[in-house]
Amino acid sequence: MVAPSSVSKPGDYHKGRPYNITAVRAPPVNAIWDYSVMTGKAPMSTTVSGRSCGECSLCCKLAKIIELDKPDGVWCRHCAPGRGGCMIYETRPPVCRNWNCNWILEPALGAEWRPLISKMILYYENDGRRLCVRVDPGYANAWRREPYYSQLKQCARRIAEAHKQVVVYIRKKAIVILPDKDVDLGDLEVGDQIWVGAQNSPKGKTWYAASVPADVPPEQATAWVMSRAAK
């Protein structure tokens, strides 16, 4: 296993002006998944041939589903995991009917990403600008294991320059995987934003991440972060 890089705490902001900025509003943590984005990006017809949920019901545990008054991280009251799954399958709400995790939708994901094996669910937020890695709280370190961590880090390095993010969620907790470090943002509250910036330095580009409160306008997020860093 390759050990992940150190996890910084919020407030480890660089005191210079960021070179490259992505300020993306986080999903309201009381409605974690933007299902409309998910289904819009990859409708059911694009499922990978040969892949199906089978015995897996992990999204029935990890998702917060407003229609069912279901909190995230606990099994849906309609689920019998490993014993048939959804007990109201024929009448399950559209939010369940129309959603698939990336393992079902993305042929590039290897067999190791099957949620039953990985204990994680991958999906996109913000029109595909954020790859979300939602981890089963019962296996909170699953994302740090190999071969997962190396793949997530590689993805972060590949997409960061395009102002895209890789964020690990464990219940409300958010950890941003950056090309050169991981940043633990702690628990997010409803509407909080995830800010990512970078700055050139003699040793190469240095990346930063911070959470920004919901009431800060997105266009002022960078100034807000910089003012906090200056204190």
Ligand code: SF4
């Ligand atoms: S997590 Fe993915 S594979 Fe598992 S039940 Fe949900 S959609 Fe199916």
Ligand code: SF4
């Ligand atoms: S209603 Fe069925 S599909 Fe939807 S979360 Fe509950 S068990 Fe899963």
